[in-house]
Amino acid sequence: MLQIIGTLLIFLILIFPIGNYVYHITTGKKSFVDPLFDRIDNTLYKVLRIQTASMGWKTYALSLLLVNACLIFVGYLILRLQATSLLNPNGVGGMEEALSFNTIISFMTNTNLQHYAGESCLSYLSQMLVIIMMMFTSAASGYAACMAMIRGLLGKPMGNFYVDFIRIITRFLLPMSFFVGLFLVWQGVPQNLASNITVTTLEGKLQDIASGPIAALESIKHLGTNGGGFLGANSATPLENPTILTNLAELYSMMLLPASCVFVFGRMAYDKHQERKIKEGVLSISEAPVQKRVWLGKEGRTIFIAMSVLFVIGLGLCFYSESQGNSAVEAVGISQTAGNMEGKEVRFGVAQSSLFTTVTTSFTTGTVNNMHDTLTPLGGFVPMLHMMLNVVFGGAGVGLMNMLIYAILAVFICGLMIGRTPEYLGKKIEGKEMKLAALSIIIHPLLILAFSALAVSTQAGLEGISNPGYHGLSQILYEFASSAANNGSGFEGLADNTLFWNLACGVVMFLGRYMSIIIQLGIAGSLMQKTEVNETIGTLKTDTTSFAIILVVVVYIFAALTFLPSLALGPIAEFLTI
Structure with a gap:
């Protein structure tokens, strides 16, 4: 427990300056960093002929979809034609159609679900121009959508997709990946373009040791909440995660950007509050800059507390189990004094494995330092539940977007209880917004349960099931x-590398990503056009600890209503039988 608490305390220290930096970027x-990166960004705008004017929500969403579509097309061609000798020292052949479809959708949607083993199925060209490239662009797409939604909810212009997309890559993802990559190389993670090394083991057998640009992939894999490993065993292998220091670096890397998005939301909501006070004459323009420094803001603090409560409850259950x-x-008759060590690395043990498992499925990264299939029933229940909730910090931007939809739902429910039109961030939540919010929330369980029923x-x-009974359903x-x-993660x-699973998972990944983003941007666009309403004594406060508790309860109630029956037939039933 001391390991876990110490690790999380360091994270809380790191997130304040990082969150503040991302707020300045947004x-x-x-x-x-402006003297350097302003020149880089302006050059890119000129070369790509980007108009930096603010977009409406439809144009913003369309721009995101078109950029992603172009990247999908180019990436698919590279995977199919990777058998060329260019950056292919191991002689890897072209990837077949269904697996190429699954892989390209997976990495463009920031899912990085792998139905292949990277060391044997991808050339270095594919690893760099498809996998690593999409780890940057998919994370930037999710972040950009989140920032646009925040601006819309706060009644501000939604911004420009291309500007948001470029700024987060040049000012955060690229430099941070460089430094994290250097750290990983220092700790022993390979970074080269050499072919695999064949060695003779002590038993006299031949074994291939993978090489390649592993450190470059590992850094952005975590910073962009991607998760796809260079190797099939992911961060459970010493080539990707050799020491406890690299394990900590990878943990912090995947937590930084999602948590920073909450900081950005809180600070921008605070800025709006200050502007409103100036407009009402409560605060003068000269007094505003000298107000007490605010790191997170009350609205951001409420969301952060709700997400943290969900995270801590899941982590506690996973670690205990x-x-x-x-x-x-x-x-x-086999003693387990060290806990369930099946599928875990001895150098990490139960504590760091449980923490990594909870973090990677809460921040929707997907990287693993232990095999989730070997978790105890309740230990496996936690990561499954957190992915079903999809609001426990979540991936780069999209987790906050989902939680804001739950905040709108919570405000609506509370408004019904007190007989008032619900309001959130100074805007009335009416029928149109509630219909879209309900649709956004229902898409996720519909995809999971409908396709599980199909399977x-x-x-x-x-x-595809390798274990009969309850675990097979899990x-x-x-x-x-x-x-x-x-x-x-999986x-x-x-x-899962069959025609059915490749196509089914590809469709679910695509719909789960883009349908939600479009609807959420639509909600933000609708609220942006509404006139602000004055706060009264009857207005529900959404910047309090009590509202954070309401959020947690609403999330759990919705999860119970949608997922409890299926979970009862899977991990819960398996737990009861053993």
Whole structure:
């Protein structure tokens, strides 16, 4: 427990300066990197002929979709034609059609679900021009959509997609990836373009040791909440994650950008509050800059508390379950004093494995430092549930977008209780917004449950199950929860590299990503056009701890109403039987 608490305390220290820096990137405020990056950004705008004027929500969404579509087309061609000798020292052949479709959709939607082993199925050209490139662009797309939604909710112009897209790459993702990559190389992660090394083991057998630009992929894999590994075993292998220091670096990397988005929201909401006070004459323009420094703001603090409560509850359950071991194993006389160590690295143990498992599925990264298929039933229940919730910080931007939809839903429910028209951030929530919010929320469980039903009712779906009974259903639920949440981790016992699973998961990843983003931008665009309403004594406060508790309760109630029956037939039933 001391390991976990110490790790999280360091994260809380790191997130304040990083969150403040991302806030400056988003709002265009001055920062120490401006003299360099202003030149880079302006050059890109000129070369690409980008008009930096603010966009409406439809233009913003269309720009995002078109950029992503072009990248999907180019990436698919590279995967299909990678058998060329260019940056292909291991002689990897072209990827077949269904797997190429699944892979390109997976990485463009920030899911990074892998139905292949990277060291044997991808050339270095594909690893760099498809996988690594899309790890930057998919993260930037999610971040940009989130910033546009925040601006719309606060009644401000929604900004320009291309500007948001470029600024987060040049000013955060690229430089941070460079420094994290250097750190990983220092700790022993390979970074080269050499072919795999064939060695003779002590048993006299031949074994291939992977090489390649592993450190470059590992850094952006975590910073962009991507998760796809250079190797099939992901961060459970020493080549990707050799020491406890690299494990911590990867943990912090995947937590920084999602948490920073909450800071940006809080600071921008605080700025709006200050502007309103100036407009009302409560505060003068000269007094505003000398107001007490605000790191997070009350609205951001409320969201951060709600997400943190959900995270801590899940982490506690996962750690407790894994530390207790597997009663079925103990029943046959095998002691588990160290907890459930099946599928875990000895150098990390139960504590760091449980923390990594909860973080990667809460921040929807998908990277793993242990095999989730070997978790105890309740230990596996936690990452599955967090992907089903999809609001426990979530991926780069999209987790906050989902939580803001729940905030709108919570305000609506509370408004019904007190007989008032619900308001959020000074805007009335009316029928149009509630219909869109309900649609946005229902898409996620619909994709997971409908496609899980399809899998268990078809022979092609059932053939992928490697474990009979309750755990087999858990494998299916986990796969589609991971796809719909754009997470990418999996219960790797599932035989998923088939036509059915490649196509089904590809469709779920695509719809889970873009349908939600379009609807959420539509809600923000609708609220942006509304006139602000004055706060009265009857207005529900959304910047309090009590509202954070309401948010947590609403999220859990919705999860229970939609997912509890399927979870009861999967991990919960498996837990009760052992």
